[in-house]
Amino acid sequence: MKITGEMLIGGAARAGRDGAIKAFDPTAGQPMEPVFGGATREDLEEACALAKAAFDTYRHTSLEARAAFLEAIADNILEVGDALVERCMAESGLPRARLEGERGRTVHQLRMFAGVVRDGGFLEARIDPAQPDRTPAPRVDLRLRNVALGPVAVFGASNFPLAFSVAGGDTASALAAGCPVVAKAHSAHPGTSEIVGRAVQKAVRSAGLPDGVFSLLFDSGLAIGQALVADPRIKAVGFTGSRRGGQALIAIAQAREEPIPVYAEMSSINPVILFPSALAERAEAIGKAFAASLTLGAGQFCTNPGLVLAVEGEGLDRFAAAAAAAISEASAAAMLTPGIHAAYCAGVSTLEDHPQVTTVARGRPGDLFQGQAGLFSTTAEAFTANPELQHEVFGASSLVVRAPDLEGLRALIAALEGQLTVALHVADGDHDQVRPFLPLLERKAGRILFNGFGTGVEVGHAMVHGGPFPATSDGRSTSVGSLAIMRFLRPVCYQDMPKGLLPAELGDANPLAIPRRIDGRLELPA
Numbered sequence: 201m202k203i204t205g206e207m208l209i210g211g212a213a214r215a216g217r218d219g220a221i222k223a224f225d226p227t228a229g230q231p232m233e234p235v236f237g238g239a240t241r242e243d244l245e246e247a248c249a250l251a252k253a254a255f256d257t258y259r260h261t262s263l264e265a266r267a268a269f270l271e272a273i274a275d276n277i278l279e280v281g282d283a284l285v286e287r288c289m290a291e292s293g294l295p296r297a298r299l300e301g302e303r304g305r306t307v308h309q310l311r312m313f314a315g316v317v318r319d320g321g322f323l324e325a326r327i328d329p330a331q332p333d334r335t336p337a338p339r340v341d342l343r344l345r346n347v348a349l350g351p352v353a354v355f356g357a358s359n360f361p362l363a364f365s366v367a368g369g370d371t372a373s374a375l376a377a378g379c380p381v382v383a384k385a386h387s388a389h390p391g392t393s394e395i396v397g398r399a400v401q402k403a404v405r406s407a408g409l410p411d412g413v414f415s416l417l418f419d420s421g422l423a424i425g426q427a428l429v430a431d432p433r434i435k436a437v438g439f440t441g442s443r444r445g446g447q448a449l450i451a452i453a454q455a456r457e458e459p460i461p462v463y464a465e466m467s468s469i470n471p472v473i474l475f476p477s478a479l480a481e482r483a484e485a486i487g488k489a490f491a492a493s494l495t496l497g498a499g500q501f502c503t504n505p506g507l508v509l510a511v512e513g514e515g516l517d518r519f520a521a522a523a524a525a526a527i528s529e530a531s532a533a534a535m536l537t538p539g540i541h542a543a544y545c546a547g548v549s550t551l552e553d554h555p556q557v558t559t560v561a562r563g564r565p566g567d568l569f570q571g572q573a574g575l576f577s578t579t580a581e582a583f584t585a586n587p588e589l590q591h592e593v594f595g596a597s598s599l600v601v602r603a604p605d606l607e608g609l610r611a612l613i614a615a616l617e618g619q620l621t622v623a624l625h626v627a628d629g630d631h632d633q634v635r636p637f638l639p640l641l642e643r644k645a646g647r648i649l650f651n652g653f654g655t656g657v658e659v660g661h662a663m664v665h666g667g668p669f670p671a672t673s674d675g676r677s678t679s680v681g682s683l684a685i686m687r688f689l690r691p692v693c694y695q696d697m698p699k700g701l702l703p704a705e706l707g708d709a710n711p712l713a714i715p716r717r718i719d720g721r722l723e724l725p726a
């Protein structure tokens with residue numbers, strides 16, 4: 201497929217005129233053709249106007265038509281074939297197997313949301329029938345369903361150029377909810393973004409939907425992304441990236457005349473907590489598995505295990521020795537962009553140079569923009585006294601913190617910021633000690649997992665990829681899994697609506713065969 205460097209504004213494709221963006225191959229250390237033109241204010245204006253114009257028609261498409269549209273996007277992405285994977289490999293430095301897997305996850309995600317739409321449960325239809333004879337006062341007829349919020353701005357993530365980008369989880373869940381999407385491509389993978397954007401545009405066209413259901417903009421700086429969030433026609437934002445970037449967009453959204461929600465996934469160090477019996481039974485195996493999770497994809501996962509907490513002792517020493525042995529054998533791997541590589545090197549230097557931090561192991565050195573893994577260690581006292589040691593180092597770096605005892609371990613956890621994941625390694629003999637930690641951990645993280653690591657999020661119905669700030673800007677939601685659709689919906693109640701005006705979801709009959717709550721009782725379609 202020829203990559204033209206054009207952005208997609210509704211059904212049109214045209215070259216932006218505000219500055220130039222080129223992809224960069226971090227493995228070859230070379231910029232890549234073609235040039236992508238940055239969007240102008242006029243381009244943004246047109247994309248938002250089209251999205252607004254498309255909104256009412258799109259959100260009123262039948263559940264079946266919307267589901268088929270999501271499936272068509274998935275089919276179109278696969279139809280591009282290897283050209284997508286090859287471009288993505290060059291732009292990201294990520295290996296083929298990872299990107300083939302990520303493409304599978306992206307397609308699965310779109311198809312899962314097609315199933316969610318067909319099921320209709322996301323509408324949360326509720327009917328409280330009128331009770332005209334109720335005393336002392338009659339009850340009105342109340343019917344509720346969720347409706348789409350409006351056009352959504354999606355900021356693609358650098359580290360998941362497919363599954364968290366142009367047709368990733370935010371776009372899939374917004375489209376499933378009935379919201380048009382204006383995507384802002386990440387400049388680290390513009391070619392991948394164009395290919396995927398064209399797959400979405402083609403699906404819009406073949407489904408006969410209004411053009412404005414989807415647009416894709418490139419930004420040669422930050423101004424277009426900022427103007428997108430500020431645009432009054434945009435009603436919500438999905439973002440995955442840095443804490444600083446997420447917070448900048450949240451500030452813009454809050455300062456609008458009409459503030460809007462920003463669902464930003466930002467910063468998490470994903471503590472791994474090792475309990476004594478687990479260490480006694482299998483410290484070496486845990487250390488080896490930890491090193492594999494840490495170095496996966498050059499550590500460029502927001503679920504990367506950046507912190508290890510345990511009570512000091514022989515078990516923890518065995519864990520650290522096994523992890524160090526595996527990490528020192530780990531090859532350096534290309535990082536996504538020179539900027540991300542530079543930020544990683546700076547973060548690692550801060551740890552290496554810190555007087556209260558010891559270097560446990562470094563991976564094999566690399567060249568160009570390759571990240572060299574690192575494992576560091578400190579005491580509970582030093583960790584508590586130096587808040588900068590809690591900062592995310594995005595890449596394959598982790599810090600082991602040695603607590604004096606279980607009370608000390610508890611105090612360390614209590615002082616942590618919000619997290620996407622917390623991973624507990626436990627054996628049967630630990631259960632009584634683990635139980636009292638659970639309420640604290642629920643306050644800290646969106647996902648609590650056992651005897652594993654958080655990297656590699658399963659896309660399903662019970663997944664939570666979220667968590668208290670700064671893991672995300674709104675810990676009540678998830679950006680992965682079917683529950684992600686709820687971010688882009690709001691409930692509307694219809695009181696005493698004439699039967700002839702009721703939407704099909706809320707009539708007395710249930711022709712769409714969706715689950716509904718009648719007078720509080722869930723009724724499932726036969």
Ligand SMILES: NC(=O)C1=CN([C@@H]2O[C@H](COP(=O)(O)OP(=O)(O)OC[C@H]3O[C@@H](n4cnc5c(N)ncnc54)[C@H](O)[C@@H]3O)[C@@H](O)[C@H]2O)C=CC1
Nearest residue numbers: 358359386422425426441442445448466467502540543594
């Ligand atoms: N926790 C996580 O999931 C991730 C964290 N990161 C962190 O972010 C750093 C930079 O990586 P990026 O992916 O480029 O993240 P980033 O936050 O710098 O950029 C993400 C997107 O937001 C836009 N953006 C950022 N700041 C903005 C602003 N002030 N105004 C308007 N638009 C803005 C960018 O143009 C880009 O499209 C990494 O070194 C790492 O520390 C990166 C990827 C994922």
Ligand SMILES: O=C(O)CCC(=O)C(=O)O
Nearest residue numbers: 500501502503655656657
């Ligand atoms: O671990 C994963 O599969 C997803 C991680 C993620 O959301 C991210 O790195 O942005």
